[in-house]
Amino acid sequence: MLEHGGNLRDATLRFGRSDWLDLSTGLNPRWYPAPALAGNAWHRLPEASPALAAAAQAYYGAPLMLPVAGTQAAIQALPRLRTPSRVTVAAPSYAEHAHHWRGHGHTLTQTPYADLAAAIASSDVVVVCNPNNPTGATVPPAQLLEWAAQLAARGGWLVVDEAFGDTAQHHSVAAQSGAPGLIVLRSVGKFFGLAGIRLGFVAAHADLLRELADLLGPWTISGPAQQVALAALQDRAWQAATHDYLHREGARLAALLARYGIAASGTPLFQWWAEPRAPAFWQHMAERGVWVRLFREAARGIRLGLPPDEAGWRRLEQALKEWNHHSTD
Template sequence: MLNHGGKLRAASVRYQIPLSDWVDLSTGVNPHCYPIPEIPLVSWNRLPEDDDGLIEAATVYYGCNSILPVAGSQAAIQSLPVIRRRLFPDSNTVAIPAIGYREHFHAWSQQGYEILTYEDEPTEAQLHQADVVVIINPNNPTGHLIDPEKLLMWHNQLSKRQAWLVIDEAFMDCSPEHSLTDKVPCSGLILLRSIGKFFGLAGIRLGFVLAEKSVLTCLQEHLGPWTINGPSRFIAQQSLKDEIWQQQNMTRLKTSGNRLLKLLQEHFSKVYGTPMFATVFTDRACVLHELLCKQGIFTRLLDDESGIRFGLPRNTDDWHRLASGLQRTC
């Protein structure tokens, strides 16, 4: 099992600081989640049904009618290597970002694929060699964003030899103009979207796969029935329909993201940000992470210990504590 942000209880025990006294910046999840409406009793009492309106709501939100709900994009990340091998038995090579959400690397390597790593973007040689190219757009944790025209050019190149372009758009909601959702269905193009990040609903474990029907059918058969529970389906449906909240949330996240970026730039030279998180690259990452933890400020130390990712503070007190903590630490 890989390590991820969000393990606040373990940090509380280690540093002997009560849970209520922490500023938790360890995830990129929106700290102001969608307000949960009253959940109908039927959502608890009946088995989930595919025709409950969730897919229709997602179709409107993403502008795509070839879509499958899954138990978080993590479920798709773990399953796609199996599906690829089933559909294309000779597949062997996958290009994946060297710095990025590590579950992609883990899932493909677990299925025996040869992994080619790249920095911000795959090389021409890798685009010619790989059977699957995985893009995280924008990248988590670097924030690197790839232009859609370039992605479409890569897809056209890959599709000619039945190679896949898999794009993880978990943090794309604040930059819809960079999304390729309106290009699906298209042969060999697979997009992953998440309800957890933008809507702040990580706990309901729901995401979507956008792809051609043959891929979705194979994926659905692999995952089996009732992968999303009834209450989660209801909550997600309401959030996807609430355009007023979405616009207000977009404005709030962009304002907070810019504020976080400026705050970190006062102390660090290498800072990369998105509306939902910012990452600092420094050779003092381990030391800084430890010092902040001792002040009850929980950040995400990158897997290779080259930097620290900061999520958004929840309220005024959290912003003040982060500013003061950075002042003392840096």
């Protein structure tokens, strides 16, 4: 399996401590407060909920959506719905995309965001994270829709992973996902901080959603997950307050990093720092109980999420202060 953030058991085994400030995932540290569950939530088979799909369509602005067990389920399944194809995955991005397209007999090319337009003509499938994970880079919706139309004209797909899109809804193309060839992935794990319930949504043409549902089979979303997500998707007051909170805290994180000489960019949920010394920074932070996400490959860098409270902010700043002092000695 590929390495991901949130792997605190690995952190504990490696560094021999358990008092972690976990900034490795990019999740909202103030998760949605789950309501009390109906008494039969653990008893009934979890039939597909029309109310959940309708709430997702209203929240994300999509004409049709299929609930899936996290966007990861769709990422693993979509390559199985196509015959061998020429697939371009924007790079760097969430590594599971390239991993699964490569693993199902497709010809894979990983292409920098700046070169994607030139790759459309020679691709059957193009996969873009928007906003990108881990860099926060975005592609304008008009550009995405132009690419989707070009690909669809010859039976191709544009897959747009909008897992971090809740704080940048103006970049979303979910509203246009009823057209053939455009597939949009959304997640309740990031903005709502509910990664543990394993729930995401796929917006696409009805025919593709039927194929995907048949492949995934029945009862893919637990009853408790459906109940919690329905409440979260309908809670407009919480969403508005959380939107303001994340934008405020995201700006605070960017300013804190800049104060210690770190030129980062990203989204309200995380900051990305492209840095040749990333492994040394990761080691420094881990030794102080601050768990950040290290990217070791060609796009070497660090991704940091938001601290959950003032104690976390103080702990992060102290570690940054010590790094700054060490690196300028």
